[in-house]
Amino acid sequence: MDESRRSLAKLLRRLADDLLSLPDADYRDLLDGRLHLAFSRKGTSQPRKKCRDAIMADKHALADIAAELQQLSDREAGLSLVRRRCRTKTCLEQIARFLDLPVRREDTTEALQEKIIEATIGFRLRSQAIRGKTSDTPSGQQAP
Amino acid sequence: MLIISVINYKGGVGKTSLTANLAAELAFRGKRVLLLDLDPQTSLTFSFITPEAWQKQFAESRTIKRWFDAMAKGEALDICSLAFKPKRVNEVVKGSVSLIASHLGLINVDLELATELGGASMKQVKRNYLRVHRRLLEGLNTIADGAYDVILIDCPPNFNIVTKNAIVASDRVLIPAKPDYLSTLGIDYLGRNLDQLISDYNEYAAVADGDPAEPISPSVLGVVFNMVQFRDDQPISALRPYIAQTRKLGLPVFDAPVRENKTLFASAPETGLPVVLGHHTSGTYRRVVEEIKVFVTEFESRIA
Numbered sequence: 254m255d256e257s258r259r260s261l262a263k264l265l266r267r268l269a270d271d272l273l274s275l276p277d278a279d280y281r282d283l284l285d286g287r288l289h290l291a292f293s294r295k296g297t298s299q300p301r302k303k304c305r306d307a308i309m310a311d312k313h314a315l316a317d318i319a320a321e322l323q324q325l326s327d328r329e330a331g332l333s334l335v336r337r338r339c340r341t342k343t344c345l346e347q348i349a350r351f352l353d354l355p356v357r358r359e360d361t362t363e364a365l366q367e368k369i370i371e372a373t374i375g376f377r378l379r380s381q382a383i384r385g386k387t388s389d390t391p392s393g394q395q396a397p
Numbered sequence: 398m399l400i401i402s403v404i405n406y407k408g409g410v411g412k413t414s415l416t417a418n419l420a421a422e423l424a425f426r427g428k429r430v431l432l433l434d435l436d437p438q439t440s441l442t443f444s445f446i447t448p449e450a451w452q453k454q455f456a457e458s459r460t461i462k463r464w465f466d467a468m469a470k471g472e473a474l475d476i477c478s479l480a481f482k483p484k485r486v487n488e489v490v491k492g493s494v495s496l497i498a499s500h501l502g503l504i505n506v507d508l509e510l511a512t513e514l515g516g517a518s519m520k521q522v523k524r525n526y527l528r529v530h531r532r533l534l535e536g537l538n539t540i541a542d543g544a545y546d547v548i549l550i551d552c553p554p555n556f557n558i559v560t561k562n563a564i565v566a567s568d569r570v571l572i573p574a575k576p577d578y579l580s581t582l583g584i585d586y587l588g589r590n591l592d593q594l595i596s597d598y599n600e601y602a603a604v605a606d607g608d609p610a611e612p613i614s615p616s617v618l619g620v621v622f623n624m625v626q627f628r629d630d631q632p633i634s635a636l637r638p639y640i641a642q643t644r645k646l647g648l649p650v651f652d653a654p655v656r657e658n659k660t661l662f663a664s665a666p667e668t669g670l671p672v673v674l675g676h677h678t679s680g681t682y683r684r685v686v687e688e689i690k691v692f693v694t695e696f697e698s699r700i701a
Contacts, residue, residue: 281629285629352638353634353637353638353641354634354638355633355634355635355637355638372638372641372642376581376642376645376646377645377646379582379585380585380646383582383585383586383589384585384588384589384592385589
């Protein structure tokens with residue numbers, strides 16, 4: 254009985270944590286019945302990736318990655334950072350949601366990476382190109 | 398008297414509809430507004446009068462094209478004499494909406510103005526550049542102080558000489574845009590051309606001899622996102638990134654976006670009464686009107 258109670262308490266704590274880290278838009282969708290919470294058992298073949306995903310659930314970690322991306326002035330450097338810091342689709346979805354980007358179920362890993370790069374780096378490069386301005390910083394270094 | 402150009406390089410962003418509603422609401426609040434339709438499509442003009450009325454009463458002798466033609470020939474024509482008060486809208490406002498109509502042939506004025514540019518020497522080139530680009534400014538300078546509170550110039554979606562005349566004459570520039578990829582690129586194109594025009598004009602004005610010209614500094618009043626689709630009282634997720642990116646680029650962005658509603662906006666010009674002045678019973682329509690009013694309030698605070 255104690256074990257069962259502990260398990261239930263653990264489950265509720267996990268649920269509370271997930272609710273707190275949910276983006277505002279998702280939370281609204283949840284309240285409106287457009288999103289549903291579901292418990293599912295995942296495989297344990299990729300413990301390192303799962304660990305990283307747990308880190309991603311932390312908004313501070315997401316904010317750090319977003320801030321790092323926004324300091325870059327080169328798409329390739331950004332892509333490299335995203336691939337290094339966020340190896341799963343779930344993790345990419347979390348960053349995209351953190352950046353308030355639209356995420357569709359059919360988005361591939363590559364599509365999500367591209368959305369994230371465009372929203373943090375690409376839009377500045379496009380603007381500079383049209384305005385006839387170029388970044389003085391070498392590829393991959395921080396923008397002024 | 399504040400002169401504001403309404404412009405975006407990209408067409409189809411609801412510029413004219415926004416201009417008409419802005420003018421109508423300002424007039425409703427007691428302002429005297431002069432609308433100058435510089436777009437050869439004449440859409441702003443046809444938002445207040447019918448094409449038949451335009452053809453009978455204005456096309457021949459009371460449009461901004463007629464004024465540009467007169468100036469090119471050296472004839473005297475008071476720009477104020479072209480303005481008229483469209484009946485329907487002025488029946489319901491405390492202030493007034495006056496309009497100087499456009500003409501489908503205004504596009505030819507650009508070609509004619511272009512022939513006046515150039516010259517045998519650099520001095521002549523600079524003098525002609527200033528003369529051609531200052532034409533509208535000098536025309537608007539003849540309007541008596543206090544005749545209007547605000548002049549709104551509805552510009553065509555290009556950066557030809559007529560549009561440059563509007564910018565040179567303006568104190569501020571209002572940029573309506575749709576929150577999508579191509580419209581936001583249009584904001585950058587416009588920014589680049591604005592910078593270039595101001596730089597060229599002021600360089601020429603500084604070295605002009607005989608008749609020195611004041612430097613110009615029209616600044617961006619703001620980008621207003623228009624024709625926005627909403628869900629749950631906020632722009633849909635596909636549009637929000639473009640609004641956020643425009644802000645991050647350092648451009649002033651109006652807090653209040655204006656919602657798309659084809660039912661309301663599609664037929665309003667036919668009635669001669671902008672949406673914001675209509676009486677609407679449906680909650681959805683009332684919300685659209687409220688949002689336009691919020692935008693106008695923000696507009697007034699920005700020009701204050």
